[in-house]
Amino acid sequence: MGVVMKRPTPAVSQPATLAEIARAAGVSAPTVSKVLNGRADVAPATRTRVEELLRRHGYRRRRAEASRSPLIDLVFHELESAWALEVIRGVENVARDQGLSVVLSESAGRPTPGRTWADQVAARRPHGVVLVLSGLGESHRALLTSRSIPFVVMDPAGDPGDDVPSVGATNWQGGLAATRYLVYLGHRRIGVISGPSQMMCSRARLDGYRAALETAGLPVDASLIRAGDFHHEAGHRAGLELLRLPNRPSAVFAGNDLQALGLYEAARELGLRIPEDLSVVGFDDLPVARWAGPPLTTVRQPLTEMAEAAARLVLDLGRGERPPTVTQVEVATSLVVRSSCCRWDAENFTEAGGV
Amino acid sequence: MGVVMKRPTPAVSQPATLAEIARAAGVSAPTVSKVLNGRADVAPATRTRVEELLRRHGYRRRRAEASRSPLIDLVFHELESAWALEVIRGVENVARDQGLSVVLSESAGRPTPGRTWADQVAARRPHGVVLVLSGLGESHRALLTSRSIPFVVMDPAGDPGDDVPSVGATNWQGGLAATRYLVYLGHRRIGVISGPSQMMCSRARLDGYRAALETAGLPVDASLIRAGDFHHEAGHRAGLELLRLPNRPSAVFAGNDLQALGLYEAARELGLRIPEDLSVVGFDDLPVARWAGPPLTTVRQPLTEMAEAAARLVLDLGRGERPPTVTQVEVATSLVVRSSCCRWDAENFTEAGGV
Incomplete structure (x- = not known):
């Protein structure tokens, strides 16, 4: 797999195994596991190298649903938004129905040194992530994908891209x-x-x-x-x-x-x-x-309903219940x-x- | 310890060990552990009996700080409150500084069948719980105490009692x-x-x-x-x-x-x-x-500042850094x-x- 290191293109047809990623990175398989689990005890340079390989290979962790925490992550760009509470209520409604709890984070503001919100999300292994963001960076997207953590962007104020599951309004x-x-x-x-x-x-x-x-x-x-x-x-x-x-x-x-x-x-x-x-x-x-x-x-x-739709969508994606073609939802507005x-x-x- | 079963008074001078609780309840020690960890695979009657014994004996789990999840729980009576967002921001500010994430729950509304918010909190093992409630029931209080999960009641709209750590306004x-x-x-x-x-x-x-x-x-x-x-x-x-x-x-x-x-x-x-x-x-x-x-x-x-004070107080309590005499805080109001x-x-x- 060393050959891939020389190819900067992201396309690799055959998904790699964890062992192959480890070999390509020149580290042990447990080290790759540590990176996947968001553990802090990995040298930053190693972490970067492993993340890059996970991304290039389109690695997706195969994880039984049972090993997920009973959590759903809700990430705001910042909590200042006047309508944050409407969104929180919607996600909370769906979470409670499913016996899950909601973890709240902000992607902006002071990050914890050395760890991004995405690392923390990965370490928690939630059932899914609802992102209330103006845009989702390529590296964060790759990070969630490699951990097989489904995500949905709510109210895409930016342009999430056609292939990102999203819920917006008309x-x-x-x-x-x-x-x-x-x-x-x-x-x-x-x-x-x-x-x-x-x-x-x-x-x-x-x-x-x-x-x-x-x-x-x-x-x-x-x-x-x-x-x-x-x-x-x-x-x-x-x-x-x-x-x-x-x-x-x-x-x-x-x-x-x-x-x-x-x-x-x-x-x-x-x-x-x-x-x-x-x-x-x-x-x-x-x-x-x-x-x-x-x-x-x-x-x-209908912000609360939109947030409910986003939470249901992300849980459906996690169970593989939703075909990827219907993952862009627009909820109707009314005067x-x-x-x-x-x-x-x-x-x-x-x-x-x-x- | 069977004698205690016959005494309905809550006062027992010497804290019991987990093994003693198990003996008194007529179950195995791992079963008591399961109850403490909020596991669902315990018969309801057994759970009730064990909880009652934990409460009577004032059992407090001795748990290393390291085994806690990097979470702080924030429990609202209901999220309808117009000032919920101000409180969330305050707790989030402190949590982020400490590398913790905030888990949000509602104590009112539809509970997950068979499990209360307190069971879920206990199962998560957070660093602490900030409760935005009109009152904290005796059983929930005992449940958190037996797990050694510190808690603080924010804006006590009810009467939390002199011995409950709380943050309110004048x-x-x-x-x-x-x-x-x-x-x-x-x-x-x-x-x-x-x-x-x-x-x-x-x-x-x-x-x-x-x-x-x-x-x-x-x-x-x-x-x-x-x-x-x-x-x-x-x-x-x-x-x-x-x-x-x-x-x-x-x-x-x-x-x-x-x-x-x-x-x-x-x-x-x-x-x-x-x-x-x-x-x-x-x-x-x-x-x-x-x-x-x-x-x-x-x-x-100052709701955000009050929530910050509550979050800091609960983390201090968890580290044993705050003497119990100064756990009732009143924050000044101003016109x-x-x-x-x-x-x-x-x-x-x-x-x-x-x-």
């Missing part, structure tokens, strides 16, 4: 529905506060917004499109910019609920009433959307109409223009 | 500060929406409210005291009741932030402006308090003044009374 459809609703109410100047452009979900929502305007024969005015980062402060800042325009929008699709609340604050500061002077639509339908004043009309993304939007006609605008 | 002081602030602003008719009376934290906040009124020489009017359950809907319902009184309060201490938001909604429905017609103070300082319209003045309970309160005098009242 973001484009949601952006379309939000904007069409505002068009239906008579709005013609409709602003948008988008999320970060590197996140596929915010691109999709923005494209849905554009599609709604274009199919209604309305112009897409670049001055009404602002970029945010899905946080409250961005909604406030971009909201002030939009509402101070000489020809300000009468309605704004806020990209998500937190940005909508930031926009609420901007409107309050400028003495604009919601919905009389400004209609607002959010995205997510976090609990806080119901509690806003006035209650926020928003596109519901929840509350009190933050109203009809708009020329008179409104003249009246409100004087504020 | 709830009485917070209720006092909230109400004194309203008195300072000139309010004389100050309502309160309390939490459930069986929760010690809501009793303490209500007592702080009463103390503020009494020390200011103001009457405590029972018609201005309403009971809620710390949820938005209760704040809305109790808020409508208070604001529809013939002689309605000019200010309300809402008990927590979610009830404050429910009160906001009640005020909106009745056409009352905050703060001009009604001053509101919350409790908790959840992120949503900043985002409310107007931003909510509230008593900050965060935003925009939901204003000065009040007789003129306001006459004017607003006409609404």
Whole structure:
């Protein structure tokens, strides 16, 4: 197998055995086992060499289900997300039904010296991993694959790749529905506060917004499109910019609920009433959307159900019950109409223009 | 040791060994081990008998630290709590620093048949358990103690008992500060929406409210005291009741932030402006308090810091580093003044009374 060491290409037709990996790495089989089990007592250089060989050979551990811990890992990029709790609940629901417990980690932030979250996951041998991440690196993916630990990416904000099992929402459809609703109410100047452009979900929502305007024969005015980062402060800042325009929008699709609340604050500061002077639509339908004043009309993304779907999918994959062709799931979004939007006609605008 | 079987009192001066427990229960030592390790292959009746003996004898497993899993358990009564995420973040911060992962469970809801959360915790052998519970049952407490798994109760909403290590906030002081602030602003008719009376934290906040009124020489009017359950809907319902009184309060201490938001909604429905017609103070300082319209003045309970303190305390207990006398921690609360309160005098009242 030494020959493989000289070939940098990842494709090797025949999966290698553990003994072959050990030989190629010039180490003993127990050392390869230690690496697979995430043990700390392996020299870093050895670990790197073994991991690289596992990856190149597409090694997959053959492990009986019984040797797995009764755990399911849930990995967030960071726990700051306002909707983390909805996701945790969903995974917890499925885990409890299956007699499993949920282990929570963050992939960002201070890592434990010398060990990544992926090493820790590998050492725990969970039934599966649900990743709430903007992207899954090639090395982490290889690490989980070599341990035969199934994984599913939830709400792929990045672009997980066609071959990564994932659960997302119909973001484009949601952006379309939000904007069409505002068009239906008579709005013609409709602003948008988008999320970060590197996140596929915010691109999709923005494209849905554009599609709604274009199919209604309305112009897409670049001055009404602002970029945010899905946080409250961005909604406030971009909201002030939009509402101070000489020809300000009468309605704004806020990209998500937190940005909508930031926009609420901007409107309050400028003495604009919601919905009389400004209609607002959010995205997510976090609990806080119901509690806003006035209650926020928003596109519901069923986060708990999506997390449940991701957890069920990863357990199915672990049992080999799901053919790989149906591992990309998109859960439907729906518009929840509350009190933050109203009809708009020329008179409104003249009246409100004087504020 | 058979004599102990006949004595129903829990006090036994000399801790028993595992072999003695086994003899008293009429089972083998490995069977007692199985019970201690949370294994499922023990008859329920045997398990109950062994657990009872472990409890009576105050058995404590002598286990080397090394045999613990690199986990810390975080058990919620239920994950519905709006501030669960703040607590999770705090425990996660400490766990990551120590190279541990966090396992999340709910003690309420559907249990796995035949196994409680406590059995599962025992089987995992974590470094410690942080419990976010209204109370810890005697049997669960005995179960954790017999396995030498240290535990700390966070935010004891019930009454954990003097000998249970706990981390809470100065709830009485917070209720006092909230109400004194309203008195300072000139309010004389100050309502309160309390939490459930069986929760010690809501009793303490209500007592702080009463103390503020009494020390200011103001009457405590029972018609201005309403009971809620710390949820938005209760704040809305109790808020409508208070604001529809013939002689309605000019200010309300809402008990927590979610009830404050429910009160906001009640005020909106009745056409009352905050703060001009009604001053509101919350409790908790959840992120949503900043985002409310107007931003909510509230008593900050540093939940993330409290959870960090609880996690550090439980790890210290596990290492035997903390003398048992300092295991009850109360973290200070502080009033965060935003925009939901204003000065009040007789003129306001006459004017607003006409609404």
